[in-house]
Amino acid sequence: MASRSASVSADRSVPGLIVKFGNYPLHHGGVGAIRSLGRLGVPMYAITEDRWTPAAASRYLTAGFVWPTTGTERAEELVAGLLRIGDRIGRPAVLLPTDEEAAVLIAEHADALAGRFLFPPVERELPRRLASKQGLHELCVEHGVPAPATLFPSSYEEVEKYAGTAVFPLVAKNREAFERRRRPAVSGTTRIPDARRLLELARGWGPSPGVILQEYLPREEAEDWIVHAYFDADSTPQALFTGVKVRSWPPHAGMTAHAYIVDNPELAAMAAQFIKQIGFCGIIDLDWRFDRRDGRYKLLDFNPRMGAQFRMFENEAGIDVVRAQHLDLTGRRVPEGEQLAGRRFVVENIDLPALAAYRRSGYTTPHAPARATGTELAWAARDDIKPFFTMCARLVRPGVRHLWQMWRSRRRAAAAAAGE
Known part of the structure; x- marks a missing residue:
């Protein structure tokens, strides 16, 4: 990892800002982005729910901005909050949204945010349409992309x-x-x-x-595939990756828990053609399902922002989609290289229950490599271990609180009984 990162020359004068709206503190994608650019010496900032989120514990975070939101606030309120954060950073920063609400807000209020921030010049209405199941289906039909x-x-x-x-x-x-x-x-x-x-x-x-x-695409007749990429202002891919999902949580319908980089030129070409047709630019996270019954890849979801598992994907030059965006938006060349086929991604806190569920179901993925060429963990990193322990503490805390409340209630009940 260190040698590949050393070959990437980023503009360290331009910071990055993780933008997230809503209450989901255990988000490993934000932590991955902070590490990815932070390891290049890029100053990193993040919007967090509180001071005790895993992202706030990262050694690569320059500063966090505690801003609890629900994602249902008025757009004007959210834009004003972003502008205040921009003022505090004091120089233009690359925006890195982790959810659809943030991606749509940035696109639809680009005029107000321009100058304070850097972001891809995507068409104003496109992210909202792509994030909509109906809008995406209509675009698939219009451009001949298979879909359920x-x-x-x-x-x-x-x-x-x-x-x-x-x-x-x-x-x-x-x-x-x-x-x-x-x-x-x-x-x-x-x-x-x-x-x-x-x-x-x-x-x-x-x-x-x-x-x-x-x-419904029967799981015994299907495989789940992922495409992550960054497209420049001309909708040309500067970094494009394909992978296969081995496990998700909840099973077969939730967040990626375990996946591998697997070369799939056919799927890569389909994704690149679709992006060119619709004129999108920026980071994408696509979910496809290969239907063995008719031999077609069907597009299920289009996330117009970085995916939580983006750190799974890296090429020989040390480029992932977040690094590609930062380099491109700051006028730097994005180094080319083959994707690291066989590289594995594991989300520690959800892969264990997913593994148990998948073993019971008997589901397997034929395209998963027999052995990984390397493993990227979502939370644990030798050079940045605090987010892992913070994640563990937040997982354990509700259980500890529950046990404490049970103990106190039993003591009160015992005291009341003794007084009778």
């Missing part, structure tokens, strides 16, 4: 009619990424086994369901 068959119901009556002809099981997802921060109709990706269960759920979706109903 999808329905966007506008009423309960439409769901009721669909239930009579639908092929089950199917999955339900929230139509807009932002719904997860408000009152989501469903919790994440929900597998629906039959028509009776579909109608039960639909009764709670209101007169205008904010969901999509999507074809």
